[in-house]
Amino acid sequence: MKLLQAVDIDERMMQEPELMIAEHQLWTIASEAATSTGKFDIGFDAGSVSSVQMHGTLRQLYDQKTLIERLVTFCNMAKLEYSRADFFVRPVWNGLVFGRNAIVGDREQVRQVELYVLQLMLETVRSALGPSWAPKRLNLQSDHHLDLEWLAQSAEARLRFAQPVTEIHIERGEMVSEAVVLPGPATHDQMVPTTRAIAALVCTYLHDSRLSLQFIARLLGLSDRHLQRDLQKEGTSFSEILSGERTKAAIDMLKVPELTIFEISKSLGYSNQAHFTRAFIRSTGMTPSQFRRGV
Structure with missing residues (x-):
């Protein structure tokens, strides 16, 4: 709490807790927290305790019945939730790529914002493909860190650092093998x-x-x-x-x-x-x- 008080957080954010932390606020919080605690994946921790359903308009994701509709909805709604956000979904020959264009900032700012957003993106995919789903290929804008290699969650997964954009690859076989239409009357x-x-x-x-x-x-x-x-x-x-x-x-x-x-x-x-x-x-x-x- 002292950390939050030390940061100039917009009064509107405090009055409307449903709103998401804006990028510039997250950068400041994450940089100070990482420096003071020595824990450099705080962005991922922040995303882990703040689910998609807590983020205002992003709750509309769960009104959608299919994976692709949830991804497209995330991209559209995230423009209202983040500052300078530009998300995308595009088909590739063997599946889909769900990603976010480049984040601008210094190395630590990029890393913390990327990890925060990545958690929400993974949660969106897992809402359709199941909680145990893990990407077989994940591109990160962040530089290589040994403590980030666990993100792949599999020895067969390809995790690439220092890429132009953040990309989660969803293979065609994963989409075909899973139930595509989600249950619900x-x-x-x-x-x-x-x-x-x-x-x-x-x-x-x-x-x-x-x-x-x-x-x-x-x-x-x-x-x-x-x-x-x-x-x-x-x-x-x-x-x-x-x-x-x-x-x-x-x-x-x-x-x-x-x-x-x-x-x-x-x-x-x-x-x-x-x-x-x-x-x-x-x-x-x-x-x-x-x-x-x-x-």
């Missing part, structure tokens, strides 16, 4: 999906051979006909959403020179490379090879 009217929610699910399962209208409908607890009708009301269709998500993913993967066009087409579920090329031309006006040369 809901009527059909309460579960009418939006185009954005369907696109998020398609993005999650883009590399899964089971991906189809029937598969997505089953995940949502809807009949095929209900899902088709809901999408028609929003002026779109499953095939249009699938085509759009495939194109966005293809554009991202074409920027990776190590991936061949054949590998990309196969990964995106096309029956052959020619089919992929025709679809890409319809969406972008150029072949995958032309796009790659332009990039």
